[in-house]
Amino acid sequence: MSTARFSPFELLLLNSRSQVDTAILLLLAWVLVQRQHISEGQRRRRLAQVSAHFRHGHELGPVMQIAHQQDMQAIQLAAEIVHRECSPTRSMKVIQQAIVVAGDNGNLCHANHYILHFLADLLNITPDTLTTLYKELTGTHLEAPGDMSTQAYWRQYDPHHDERQAQQQAAAEKARADAAATAQQREHERQERRAEKQRKRQERADRKAEVRAQREKAKQEKARQAQTRREQKRQENAQRKKAHQENARQEQYRKDQHQHSRQEGARQAPTDRTARALAVLGLRPGASHSEIRRAYRKMAQLHHPDRFFSQSDQQIALASARFQRIKNAYDYLSQRGERS
Amino acid sequence: MRDLYQRLDLPPDANQQAIAKAIEHCQHNTLKQDAAAVLGIPEHRLAYDQLHATLSDIGQLRSRLGLTHGAHWQGSVANDFSLPPDQTRSCQDDLAERISRAAMLYNRWQRFRVSGLLVATLLTVAGMSLAAGLAWAMRLASA
Numbered sequence: 001m002s003t004a005r006f007s008p009f010e011l012l013l014l015n016s017r018s019q020v021d022t023a024i025l026l027l028l029a030w031v032l033v034q035r036q037h038i039s040e041g042q043r044r045r046r047l048a049q050v051s052a053h054f055r056h057g058h059e060l061g062p063v064m065q066i067a068h069q070q071d072m073q074a075i076q077l078a079a080e081i082v083h084r085e086c087s088p089t090r091s092m093k094v095i096q097q098a099i100v101v102a103g104d105n106g107n108l109c110h111a112n113h114y115i116l117h118f119l120a121d122l123l124n125i126t127p128d129t130l131t132t133l134y135k136e137l138t139g140t141h142l143e144a145p146g147d148m149s150t151q152a153y154w155r156q157y158d159p160h161h162d163e164r165q166a167q168q169q170a171a172a173e174k175a176r177a178d179a180a181a182t183a184q185q186r187e188h189e190r191q192e193r194r195a196e197k198q199r200k201r202q203e204r205a206d207r208k209a210e211v212r213a214q215r216e217k218a219k220q221e222k223a224r225q226a227q228t229r230r231e232q233k234r235q236e237n238a239q240r241k242k243a244h245q246e247n248a249r250q251e252q253y254r255k256d257q258h259q260h261s262r263q264e265g266a267r268q269a270p271t272d273r274t275a276r277a278l279a280v281l282g283l284r285p286g287a288s289h290s291e292i293r294r295a296y297r298k299m300a301q302l303h304h305p306d307r308f309f310s311q312s313d314q315q316i317a318l319a320s321a322r323f324q325r326i327k328n329a330y331d332y333l334s335q336r337g338e339r340s
Numbered sequence: 341m342r343d344l345y346q347r348l349d350l351p352p353d354a355n356q357q358a359i360a361k362a363i364e365h366c367q368h369n370t371l372k373q374d375a376a377a378v379l380g381i382p383e384h385r386l387a388y389d390q391l392h393a394t395l396s397d398i399g400q401l402r403s404r405l406g407l408t409h410g411a412h413w414q415g416s417v418a419n420d421f422s423l424p425p426d427q428t429r430s431c432q433d434d435l436a437e438r439i440s441r442a443a444m445l446y447n448r449w450q451r452f453r454v455s456g457l458l459v460a461t462l463l464t465v466a467g468m469s470l471a472a473g474l475a476w477a478m479r480l481a482s483a
Contacts, residue, residue: 004438010438013435014439025475034394070393071455072397072401073431075397075401076405076431077403077432079401079405079433080431083405110341111390114394114395115394117412117413118402119410120403121410121412121413122405122407126411127412134429146341147342148378148387148391149342149343149344150342150377151342151372151373151377154378154384158383158384161381169472219478252341319369
């Protein structure tokens with residue numbers, strides 16, 4: 001026992017004045033729904049024309065709706081009712097109506113071909129009767145439709161498929177080529193941009209390097225100046241130091257002299273001539289009087305011209321000049337010594 | 341028309357990859373070519389699927405209506421869709437039974453409504469008197 005609710009078609013049947021008519025309506029609507037190239041309005045009109053003498057007593061709208069939903073429970077119920085309750089004459093009428101509805105201008109779609117066969121089977125109509133009826137009603141032969149499950153069928157009914165596929169392939173190829181070209185272009189642009197960037201960077205680096213070089217140069221210049229200045233300063237320092245040292249030395253000398261003169265009593269500071277005269281006698285500055293006399297005697301013996309009388313005149317002349325210089329020096333020193 | 345799905349051992353809602361795999365592994369050369377030409381191409385498959393659905397429905401109807409061996413299908417290429425007879429209950433019998441059950445329930449409800457009304461009235465009166473008695477007893481106890 002089913003617990004399902006009453007379906008729309010069952011309610012329709014309960015409301016119908018003639019269940020058989022309602023069931024036939026649904027089967028015809030099922031056939032109509034399979035037709036592809038007609039509008040909904042045309043379907044309704046066709047169904048209304050066919051069912052002009054029916055006694056169902058309800059609207060056609062719900063029937064069409066159920067047929068559109070392909071409610072196989074409802075169609076099975078309708079088929080059962082038709083199978084059980086149709087008289088042979090009524091069956092004939094029903095199959096005629098179905099043929100009219102399925103393709104009045106001879107265009108029978110695949111689905112309707114099989115549905116017509118099913119209805120004929122359902123209504124106990126032989127295949128011969130069906131073909132005859134079909135020929136009478138539409139003027140064309142009822143031929144077995146092409147087998148949609150074979151390659152041959154599609155070669156016949158869709159011969160352009162290969163061309164289309166080739167076109168699609170070509171288009172895809174072209175698109176791919178275009179894409180590749182654009183990619184290449186983009187790559188090229190990118191490279192250009194990169195090169196541009198590189199150049200700019202190079203320029204910038206150059207400029208920077210230049211600036212750096214200038215700065216370096218300036219620095220070097222400055223350093224050199226500083227160096228020179230330092231040099232000058234050092235020189236100045238050195239000079240100053242030297243001068244200082246000189247001063248110090250002179251000071252020292254003066255101090256020494258002073259000390260000396262103070263030590264030796266009334267002794268004058270030695271002059272240039274004295275130093276020279278002392279040098280002639282082979283003495284150092286500051287030699288004593290006795291030292292001078294002893295040195296003079298030694299030098300006079302050594303350089304006296306009489307010692308050279310056996311030698312040449314030039315030797316004698318030179319010796320006398322030497323002796324004269326020594327005598328002059330001794331004379332000067334002895335005179336100075338007597339004065340001081 | 342052959343049922344390519346059945347022959348390739350596929351469900352009718354198989355996706356394109358499963359179909360391609362099944363075609364690749366198919367041992368039957370002609371079937372392989374046909375399947376590639378029909379199921380391998382989306383627009384062909386769409387048309388094929390529509391007709392396949394209709395034929396499956398018809399096959400089911402035939403098996404349920406006891407029309408499995410009708411003359412119209414003898415030697416037909418649609419034999420792939422001929423199912424063995426189905427012993428499920430017919431829809432019309434089912435409908436008749438449901439209608440009779442609904443009618444029985446309706447009748448029972450109608451009968452219950454008469455007696456039910458009487459019982460409901462009695463119960464209401466009894467309940468009210470009980471409440472009143474309780475209230476009186478409480479007042480006595482408190483007084």
